[in-house]
Amino acid sequence: MDSPVQQIKERLSIEEIVSSYIKLEKAGRNLKAKCPFHNEKTPSFFVSADRGTYYCFGCGASGDIFTFVEEFEGLDFKGACRFRASIRKKKAKKRNCTG
Ligand SMILES: [Zn+2]
Secondary structure, eight states: OOOHHHHHHHHSOHHHHHHTTSOOEEETTEEEEOOSSSOOSSOOEEEETTTTEEEETTTOOEEEHHHHHHHHHOOOHHHHHHHHHHHHTTTOOOOOOOO
């Protein structure tokens, strides 16, 4: 059995999550944006949809869907899980969020 975290990662694309917070632009196979974690004028924040990760060449911020949401909103994992539920409620039935 996959862990709940793994299941969520498989169902949600990082592109979908990040683009709900900031504007993403296509950059080849990846997406780029102005980093939400530091001030910059040119985008150095890259999202890899393939890997489900992000990385900022400006400030070194990196992680996955959960790291992004936590960093951006200051949520703990349960908060991130509820967040996931809220944005997916149209498509997803209620799923188990631990806690
Ligand atoms: Zn940055």
